[in-house]
């Protein structure tokens with residue numbers, strides 16, 4: 001009797017355990033298929049990242065170049081190029097950058113601003129920069145390249161004085177090219193991989209924008225206005241966020257957008273969509289730090305009319321100051 005109770009106990013436990021550990025059985029995938037999928041996903045991620053980086057570089061370059069005179073002493077020299085090299089990318093993605101865009105260890109031009117200093121001097125996308133003045137890039141390893149670009153190449157360009165670049169073209173031919181840097185606002189832009197929709201300036205020094213914001217924006221004109229607004233905060237040295245500083249940054253930001261050759265009217269659609277997504281921001285009282293979107297839109301429209309009028313009168317696009 002005792003033994004049968006014990007056996008029953010075992011049987012119940014076993015049943016219980018079996019039902020407990022029974023799990024769905026997803027299909028087994030051969031490693032080859034899994035790694036092919038992984039490669040495709042990495043390629044797609046790199047394509048998206050690359051496209052976003054180029055879009056940001058282009059718009060930020062145009063803004064900081066066209067509005068350099070509003071950045072006071074905070075300007076640096078620029079050749080109107082964006083450089084790519086493998087040390088800039090996380091290890092798993094370097095292969096994708098290499099086979100999709102031909103970006104390897106050496107610093108090469110992946111963005112060339114149309115009619116910028118480097119373009120005018122005849123440099124081409126894909127050209128590698130392996131020397132500046134007397135400083136040559138030797139020992140081309142990821143670590144050396146990164147160190148040379150940051151300690152020699154960029155600081156020399158930033159000085160705004162004429163430079164002689166040693167350039168290796170895609171056929172491997174070396175040449176020396178003289179380029180005159182042009183002034184741009186010194187403040188860097190960075191892209192944060194975050195879903196929230198946001199852009200801001202930090203400590204009057206730099207600007208960031210999130211991937212969430214990039215997805216919410218519909219075109220380069222809207223991106224230019226958002227970044228122009230942040231650049232305006234820096235240029236106006238706004239301290240903290242309040243309604244007045246937001247309206248001022250909207251006002252000056254519309255001018256910055258127009259001066260860079262973008263259409264400031266395109267931002268109205270952005271604010272209308274924003275208001276629909278976040279209804280509490282519509283009302284006149286709105287938030288304490290940010291003005292109501294209804295007021296904002298009205299003021300931006302009026303600013304843009306002022307800009308359009310100056311254009312018609314062939315006046316320089318300079319914001320009115322009190």
Ligand SMILES: [Zn+2]
Pocket residue numbers: 229233245246249
């Ligand atoms: Zn703001």
